[in-house]
Amino acid sequence: MIDEQPEGERLQKVLAAAGVASRRVVEQYIVAGRIRVNGRVVTELGTRIDPENDRVEVDGTPVQLDADKRYLMLNKPKGVVSTMSDENGRPDLARYAEQAGERVYNVGRLDAETTGLLVLTNDGELAHVLAHPSYGIEKTYLATVRGVVKPEALRRLRAGVDLDDGPIAADRVRVIGEPSGGRTIVEVTLHSGRNRIVRRMLAEVGHPVIELVRRQFGPLHLGSLGAGRMRDLTKVEVGALLALARDAAADAAPPTTKQEPR
Structure with missing residues (x-):
């Protein structure tokens, strides 16, 4: 909750430290009513908060106040397995975690032959929401497949195909x-996290995958990041992820029911 006591930290100081803007600019945001704390608009410049427990949003986008949290985007190369330690000695993600200088972990997986966007973070709560299939985070892939893909194959993919696991x-x-x-590039967007799902779907409609790259994960776009390269997410990207996780968790939460008075 908002702390009106002296032991709290001034809101503008906290947001300036989080990289939102300078203290002077943050003060302008506060006066303009652009900042919410725990869902409530605050306009008092003397507002103090508890950075460890209060939730702060600027223009509706959550702000990560914990400077120890890291969020990185990796363009995973082909042949690298999505684990921090591979018992078979294959190239894994440990080298990228070492580059980050933090104890970060991958959010979800890409199979060894699939390249593209993979998120690494030490934010366990966010990682759970982003990776769990019940929250339905969308991912977009570009698949180079064998054969000329006809409209009927696209209709089958949209309508649904039956695989061994459903x-x-x-x-x-x-x-x-x-x-x-004799090849076609197909863009596929889906929210399933089932193992090798894009490859299996396309094989089911008669178009085995030759190359597969994940270009988008939720609001994140791979852009021009080179294979094997990694970068920190921007403040805007982190805010978009936090907003996505917040909304997904709210949508997945069971509805509350009122108790009838006895």
């Missing part, structure tokens, strides 16, 4: 560009 449908799917050399 039916699955793409949220969105489309062909990118014109087929070339």
